[in-house]
Amino acid sequence: MPPHYPPLPVAVLPPQSANDYEAYRNRLVDLSVLELSLAIHVFRVPLLAVAAGGPRRGGALVRSAC
Structure with missing residues (x-):
């Protein structure tokens, strides 16, 4: 049986x-x-997900270890 993990909020x-x-x-x-x-x-950390559009063609959701 696979391990049970609590839901990720x-x-x-x-x-x-x-x-x-x-x-x-x-x-x-x-x-x-x-x-x-x-x-x-x-x-516990709200991070920005920036929309693509105009000159912005994409990006990444990056979190610093600091």
């Missing part, structure tokens, strides 16, 4: 609640993509 929040919102806002060329972005709250 995940929440979708407004982008401004992300820990890295300010960092993205300072680095993005086209700030309009922030309107379509979301904060994904996983493992």
Whole structure:
């Protein structure tokens, strides 16, 4: 029988609640993509999932170990 793991709590929040919102806002060329972005709250840390569009073609959800 496979091990039983507790459910992983995940929440979708407004982008401004992300820990890295300010960092993205300072680095993005086209700030309009922030309107379509979301904060994904996983493992007690809300991180920004930035929408692709305009000059932005994609990216990655990265968390620093610091």
